[in-house]
Amino acid sequence: DSGVTQTPKHLITATGQRVTLRCSPRSGDLSVYWYQQSLDQGLQFLIQYYNGEERAKGNILERFSAQQFPDLHSELNLSSLELGDSALYFCASNQGGRTGYTFGSGTRLTVV
Amino acid sequence: GQNIDQPTEMTATEGAIVQINCTYQTSGFNGLFWYQQHAGEAPTFLSYNVLDGLEEKGRFSSFLSRSKGYSYLLLKELQMKDSASYLCAVTVHSGNTPLVFGKGTRLSVIA
Numbered sequence: 389d390s391g392v393t394q395t396p397k398h399l400i401t402a403t404g405q406r407v408t409l410r411c412s413p414r415s416g417d418l419s420v421y422w423y424q425q426s427l428d429q430g431l432q433f434l435i436q437y438y439n440g441e442e443r444a445k446g447n448i449l450e451r452f453s454a455q456q457f458p459d460l461h462s463e464l465n466l467s468s469l470e471l472g473d474s475a476l477y478f479c480a481s482n483q484g485g486r487t488g489y490t491f492g493s494g495t496r497l498t499v500v
Numbered sequence: 501g502q503n504i505d506q507p508t509e510m511t512a513t514e515g516a517i518v519q520i521n522c523t524y525q526t527s528g529f530n531g532l533f534w535y536q537q538h539a540g541e542a543p544t545f546l547s548y549n550v551l552d553g554l555e556e557k558g559r560f561s562s563f564l565s566r567s568k569g570y571s572y573l574l575l576k577e578l579q580m581k582d583s584a585s586y587l588c589a590v591t592v593h594s595g596n597t598p599l600v601f602g603k604g605t606r607l608s609v610i611a
Contacts, residue, residue, distance in 0.1 A: 390542065419596040430603035431543070431587065436596075444598050478542060482596060488533065488545035489599055496540070 391415065392481050394492035402500055406467040409495045413460055413481030419443070420462040421482075421489065422454060426475040437462055469499045502526045504602035506588050511608045512578055520573045520605045522588030530594045534562050534573045535587040537604065543587055546573070575607075583609045 391414035401407055413420050422434040433446035437456035448454075451469075456462040466473060476496050482489040503525045512518040524532070531550040535543035549555055549564035549571060561574040573586055585604040591597050 390544075421598055423601075431589075431599075431601040433598045433600065436598050438596055443596065446598065476540070480599075488548060490545070491542040493542050494540075 390490045390492065392479060392490050392492035394477075394479055394495055396495060397493065398496050398498075400498045400500060401469060403469055403471060405469050405499075406465065407469065407497065409464040409466070409477055409479075409497075411462045411464070411479035411492055413462070413479075414490055417481035417483055417490075418460065419482055420456055420460070421480045422448075422462070422464050423478045423480065424475050425478065425494075426472075429475075431478065434464070466497070471499050473497065474499045502590070502592065502600045504588055504590060504600060506586075506602040506605045508603070509606045509608070511610060512575075514578055514580060514609055514611050516578050517574065517576050518578060518607065520575070520586050520588075520607065522571045522573070522602060524569050524571070524588070524590050524602075526569075526590050526592050526600065528592040529566060530591045530597070532562075532564055532571050533589045533591075533599060534560075534571075535589065537585045537587055539585075546586075578609050580609050580611070583607060 393412040418439040423431040434448040436444040454464045476494045478494045480489045480491045534546040537543040547562040587604045588602040589599040
């Protein structure tokens, strides 16, 4: 157990639908990062939250949004889903510097 | 823009040594990470380099040359369980900032 918790582990949904992915960072970590990993693709950075505020934005589609709550857990909302959104979605947290970024086990999203 | 290049695939023999290279061109540099990722699983941290030179950790070593924008991960005494993808990632700024990843190198260890 890495200490970063993601739910659900698997999600199957239809095109056009909306889903919410949840992430709880390691105890004491203020940052949450969301990444998308499609088949044979690298990890693509989507968005970062730090202590409740949006800190950085990557290649996140307008159909996607996220937030971080006062207890530091984060949710990634994906709407108007398309087949191409099928991917593994990871969240990670860190304490900065050389301590490394710790990843959750991911949510595998399948859009049919 | 940020560009991180790694070979797509490599194959090596059990018990051998393999070197996985990574070159980067980024707008800034505050450290380079190597992660291991088994298929369908989360990436796990292997090493971190911010200064030039070699960092050794058991069977795994990582090297960095900042002037050349180059790093490598060296895996010794390869085991079948080392078959995985190896991801090179860079932080561009200090503090809590996102990792920028290369596409990863898929390593197959054969008997």
